[in-house]
Amino acid sequence: xxEEELIYKGIHGIPVILEPGNAARVDRSSWRLVRxxxxxxxxxxxxxxxxxxxxxxxxxxxxxxxxxxTSCKGCMICVEECPTDAMSEEKEAS
Ligand code: SF4
Ligand code: SF4
Numbered sequence: 001x002x003e004e005e006l007i008y009k010g011i012h013g014i015p016v017i018l019e020p021g022n023a024a025r026v027d028r029s030s031w032r033l034v035r036x037x038x039x040x041x042x043x044x045x046x047x048x049x050x051x052x053x054x055x056x057x058x059x060x061x062x063x064x065x066x067x068x069x070t071s072c073k074g075c076m077i078c079v080e081e082c083p084t085d086a087m088s089e090e091k092e093a094s
Pocket of ligand 1: 035036052053054055056057058067071072074075076077078079
């Protein structure tokens with residue numbers, strides 16, 4: 001079934017997750033007004049950003065977190081939760 005075929009309370013085209021676990025493959029780059037920027041010098045490798053990102057947009061590597069800006073929707077949870085300000089917010093170019 002496709003999203004536009006779904007009807008809820010008379011409304012067509014309800015966004016649904018048709019395939020669980022597909023978050024990492026969805027392109028959200030056009031959703032963002034701001035983007036997270038990583039500063040390795042301030043990072044204590046706590047993995048909080050990696051754990052809290054709701055869209056699997058952060059991959060964990062030996063060098064620390066790597067942000068996938070195709071998957072990132074700009075929610076700034078990683079910026080809010082980072083205990084050392086190693087993640088900061090930057091406006092998207094308009
Ligand atoms: S801004 Fe949101 S979606 Fe993007 S990397 Fe941070 S927590 Fe994940
Ligand atoms: S939350 Fe901040 S300090 Fe912790 S791993 Fe992520 S960037 Fe580094």
